[in-house]
Amino acid sequence: AQSVTQLDSQVPVFEEAPVELRCNYSSSVSVYLFWYVQYPNQGLQLLLKYLSGSTLVKGINGFEAEFNKSQTSFHLRKPSVHISDTAEYFCAVSSNFGNEKLTFGTGTRLTIIP
Amino acid sequence: DVKVTQSSRYLVKRTGEKVFLECVQDMDHENMFWYRQDPGLGLRLIYFSYDVKMKEKGDIPEGYSVSREKKERFSLILESASTNQTSMYLCASSLTGNSNQPQHFGDGTRLSIL
Numbered sequence: 001a002q003s004v005t006q007l008d009s010q011v012p013v014f015e016e017a018p019v020e021l022r023c024n025y026s027s028s029v030s031v032y033l034f035w036y037v038q039y040p041n042q043g044l045q046l047l048l049k050y051l052s053g054s055t056l057v058k059g060i061n062g063f064e065a066e067f068n069k070s071q072t073s074f075h076l077r078k079p080s081v082h083i084s085d086t087a088e089y090f091c092a093v094s095s096n097f098g099n100e101k102l103t104f105g106t107g108t109r110l111t112i113i114p
Numbered sequence: 115d116v117k118v119t120q121s122s123r124y125l126v127k128r129t130g131e132k133v134f135l136e137c138v139q140d141m142d143h144e145n146m147f148w149y150r151q152d153p154g155l156g157l158r159l160i161y162f163s164y165d166v167k168m169k170e171k172g173d174i175p176e177g178y179s180v181s182r183e184k185k186e187r188f189s190l191i192l193e194s195a196s197t198n199q200t201s202m203y204l205c206a207s208s209l210t211g212n213s214n215q216p217q218h219f220g221d222g223t224r225l226s227i228l
Binding site: 051 | 154214
């Protein structure tokens with residue numbers, strides 16, 4: 001079984017400042033990793049995913065994440081945030097084994113301060 | 115683009131009622147999922163289905179059942195609604211059962227049980 005930890009439940013950031021949202025996972029097998037974003041009153045949208053290959057993954061809206069196997073982390077970063085990035089962000093993991101389901105973290109609420 | 119449509123955005127029901135939440139996807143996806151989302155708990159999987167008339171329990175199936183009579187439609191049923199089932203319910207679908215497939219979400223149904 002796998003698990004995901006998002007230590008920061010809320011992250012306030014000034015507009016145009018950089019941001020990092022942390023995600024750590026636990027799994028006994030190889031994993032696939034995902035970041036989803038949920039804007040107010042909407043469902044979740046896929047931001048980016050790591051399946052294999054390059055450990056630096058680029059997603060939509062200028063976000064990127066880096067897979068670090070030794071630290072079992074998949075932190076999400078953006079060099080300069082905008083008001084429109086205000087949302088909740090979920091990290092998710094599935095194991096690289098057949099039909100395993102996704103396990104989600106508890107989410108990080110990103111608030112952009114004008 | 116994949117569209118996952120949940121029949122209601124907001125629903126208010128009374129304790130003891132039988133409640134139906136409907137979800138339809140338009141991209142011939144094999145897998146469909148029902149989650150509930152609660153503050154501080156992230157998304158928790160209730161049930162999923164990988165084929166018509168097939169269903170699998172997720173992490174929190176108690177008090178719920180599901181129905182998948184057609185490939186595009188997946189229904190969540192609260193047999194006898196209770197106040198602790200007040201929550202946001204999210205439906206999702208994925209192309210196949212392979213764990214590297216991203217999930218596509220509906221906008222959610224906010225259910226209140228009085």
